[in-house]
Amino acid sequence: MPARRIDIAAGRDALAVVAAGDAARPVTATAVRYLLQLLDEKAPGNSVEVRVPPFGAVQVVQGPRHTRGTPPNVVEMDAATWIALATGAEQWSDAVAAGRVTASGTRADLSDLLPLRP
Numbered sequence: 001m002p003a004r005r006i007d008i009a010a011g012r013d014a015l016a017v018v019a020a021g022d023a024a025r026p027v028t029a030t031a032v033r034y035l036l037q038l039l040d041e042k043a044p045g046n047s048v049e050v051r052v053p054p055f056g057a058v059q060v061v062q063g064p065r066h067t068r069g070t071p072p073n074v075v076e077m078d079a080a081t082w083i084a085l086a087t088g089a090e091q092w093s094d095a096v097a098a099g100r101v102t103a104s105g106t107r108a109d110l111s112d113l114l115p116l117r118p
Contacts, residue, residue, distance in 0.1 A: 006034040018083055029055045032079050035086040038116045048107050051076040061107055073105030088115030 011034030018031045032055040047063030081100040084090035092111035095101045
């Protein structure tokens with residue numbers, strides 16, 4: 001069964017609420033999942049797993065598929081960092097240098113894919 005798609009209007013509304021500050025957890029979850037959905041649309045594939053616990057994860061970027069255990073190319077961060085990176089409020093290199101992003105594997109650099117255009 002395919003994942004439920006987040007409507008563009010609902011995703012943009014959630015992002016606006018998050019940007020205004022103090023968003024409720026369900027709104028933050030919608031914003032995170034909407035941005036992961038956009039990343040999946042921009043870079044479909046299954047060689048890199050992008051995780052934003054506890055809200056979501058997506059496999060993106062063309063390349064060899066990894067199906068057993070933890071993929072070799074994993075990117076993980078918290079929701080605030082993901083939203084900042086995906087919307088262009090923060091640069092990839094700054095977030096990685098500050099330790100807010102953990103990225104392992106040769107394909108785990110998302111700097112060429114960010115920011116997204118929500």
